[in-house]
Amino acid sequence: MFAKQSTAPGTVYLVGAGPGHPGLITVRGMQCLQRADVVLYDYLVNPIVVEHASASAELVGLGHHKTGRALAPDQITARMLEEARKGRTVVRLKGGDPSVFGRGYDEEDALREAGIPYEIVPGITAGLAVAAYCEIPITHHEEASAVAIITGRERDAKSESHLNCGLADFPGTLIYYMGVRRAEEWSKALLEQGKPPDTPVAIVRWCSRAQQQTVRCTLGTVVEVIAQQEVTPPAVFVVGTVVDRAPQLSWFAARPLISARVLVTGSQGTAEPLRDGLGELGAEVLTRPVIRISDPPDWAPVDAALNQLDQYDWLVFSSANGVDYLFRRLGEIGGDVRRLGEVKIAAIGSGTAERLARYSLRADLVPEHFVAESLARALVTEAAGRRLLLARTNRGRHVLPDELERAGAQVDQVIVYGSVDVKEPDPSVVAALSTGEIDWVTVTSSAIARAVARLYGDALSKTRLASIGPMTSATLRELGYEPAVEATPHTTAGLIDAIVNAGLTRG
Numbered sequence: 001m002f003a004k005q006s007t008a009p010g011t012v013y014l015v016g017a018g019p020g021h022p023g024l025i026t027v028r029g030m031q032c033l034q035r036a037d038v039v040l041y042d043y044l045v046n047p048i049v050v051e052h053a054s055a056s057a058e059l060v061g062l063g064h065h066k067t068g069r070a071l072a073p074d075q076i077t078a079r080m081l082e083e084a085r086k087g088r089t090v091v092r093l094k095g096g097d098p099s100v101f102g103r104g105y106d107e108e109d110a111l112r113e114a115g116i117p118y119e120i121v122p123g124i125t126a127g128l129a130v131a132a133y134c135e136i137p138i139t140h141h142e143e144a145s146a147v148a149i150i151t152g153r154e155r156d157a158k159s160e161s162h163l164n165c166g167l168a169d170f171p172g173t174l175i176y177y178m179g180v181r182r183a184e185e186w187s188k189a190l191l192e193q194g195k196p197p198d199t200p201v202a203i204v205r206w207c208s209r210a211q212q213q214t215v216r217c218t219l220g221t222v223v224e225v226i227a228q229q230e231v232t233p234p235a236v237f238v239v240g241t242v243v244d245r246a247p248q249l250s251w252f253a254a255r256p257l258i259s260a261r262v263l264v265t266g267s268q269g270t271a272e273p274l275r276d277g278l279g280e281l282g283a284e285v286l287t288r289p290v291i292r293i294s295d296p297p298d299w300a301p302v303d304a305a306l307n308q309l310d311q312y313d314w315l316v317f318s319s320a321n322g323v324d325y326l327f328r329r330l331g332e333i334g335g336d337v338r339r340l341g342e343v344k345i346a347a348i349g350s351g352t353a354e355r356l357a358r359y360s361l362r363a364d365l366v367p368e369h370f371v372a373e374s375l376a377r378a379l380v381t382e383a384a385g386r387r388l389l390l391a392r393t394n395r396g397r398h399v400l401p402d403e404l405e406r407a408g409a410q411v412d413q414v415i416v417y418g419s420v421d422v423k424e425p426d427p428s429v430v431a432a433l434s435t436g437e438i439d440w441v442t443v444t445s446s447a448i449a450r451a452v453a454r455l456y457g458d459a460l461s462k463t464r465l466a467s468i469g470p471m472t473s474a475t476l477r478e479l480g481y482e483p484a485v486e487a488t489p490h491t492t493a494g495l496i497d498a499i500v501n502a503g504l505t506r507g
């Protein structure tokens with residue numbers, strides 16, 4: 001037998017994911033995430049942050065002790081070492097900052113002992129994020145010259161419990177983590193030490209996430225309020241007079257789509273503008289394309305068309321993906337946009353036109369309504385006796401070529417990309433839909449409507465469907481689903497507006 005060849009161990013990055021909002025991970029953290037082969041993440045980490053890992057990365061959710069599926073800390077450490085020893089790059093992603101009540105030190109010790117290279121990437125800890133997301137001035141020149149980060153769940157065995165150590169005299173803001181279950185103990189200790197019962201308290205749940213909730217009370221009422229409002233973890237407790245300086249509605253809580261959870265379906269490569277637009281308005285967006293995009297079955301017809309591009313009068317795009325695939329291929333065969341010469345360009349809608357702009361191309365024609373019929377109508381007057389090249393996917397409707405040929409055009413169709421339905425639904429999305437945790441599902445074409453219905457079926461009954469336009473709505477109805485809103489205009493911006501307006505008029 002040959003001796004087993006030893007592989008150099010991979011690096012482990014202990015990364016703070018921040019409090020929850022997907023934008024609150026550091027640039028360094030994001031770099032690590034994108035190069036990871038495997039990501040081990042805690043339940044406190046927003047799964048949306050994990051979506052930034054590379055498509056080939058293995059994503060391992062470590063669960064939560066309450067669901068009974070959590071790995072014990074030593075099992076997590078063992079898994080981390082095992083992956084690194086295989087030479088894989090590991091990201092150990094923790095909520096907030098890895099060093100704040102994250103027991104990062106145990107994992108660091110193990111890595112050091114095992115001789116595995118590691119790096120620690122800090123994150124924004126939940127207790128400090130309340131300053132930005134709830135506008136509580138945790139330090140204040142008159143009222144708070146210090147901040148204490150305290151655990152509300154002291155282990156019984158700890159010899160010097162903080163509960164009796166004079167925190168009531170601390171000259172600033174007290175921020176308790178893990179304090180929901182033991183609120184009676186820590187609040188009583190503060191009261192017994194002489195902290196006034198009317199000291200303001202803010203309970204902040206899921207800080208910086210769409211489901212952020214802030215409940216205000218006082219030190220004397222906090223236990224009662226937790227019981228009444230059925231507050232469950234994760235929450236931080238901000239104790240101090242500065243709480244009264246926060247506005248009733250912070251900039252974050254005032255966003256129009258705050259607390260809305262949206263499932264953006266769509267096809268790969270076209271969901272980003274919708275995801276980003278909804279995210280800006282405060283929604284928490286899960287992105288799960290239902291259609292996967294791939295190379296076309298055969299490049300030869302595409303290459304042939306590209307080699308005689310200037311023979312055409314019009315180049316017609318019916319999707320943004322078509323634009324990307326055609327021009328990427330043009331580059332691969334050694335060409336560039338100059339091949340277009342005098343060819344005019346038509347785009348089915350504004351999203352496609354915007355994608356053309358990335359190649360410094362302006363569409364000569366974008367129809368008034370972003371559907372195939374409208375594009376056909378707009379092109380018909382131009383079409384008679386002309387040669388048109390239609391860049392399309394392997395499936396789709398025949399309205400456009402049929403109408404144009406009827407109008408006397410010569411239409412060449414090339415399949416510039418393939419699209420296939422995603423086969424299996426993400427079980428976590430099915431679970432979230434079934435329990436009514438997802439408020440909206442976006443549906444941006446008929447093909448997507450069919451794929452969404454097939455993947456999620458009955459689970460869609462507890463959510464609302466937002467349709468991009470009449471064709472998509474008609475398909476949804478055929479499938480037995482009534483859209484709650486329909487966008488006008490039939491664009492990403494129109495769809496976002498429709499969701500916002502529906503939210504504002506909600507009962």
Ligand code: SAH
Nearest residue numbers: 096097100125126177178206207234235236
């Ligand atoms: N390392 C984490 C803390 C882990 S301890 C950090 O730096 O934030 C777990 C506790 O953190 C929870 O019980 C809760 O008190 C707090 N916590 C974490 N994320 C939170 C969030 N988004 N909103 C409110 N509290 C949060």
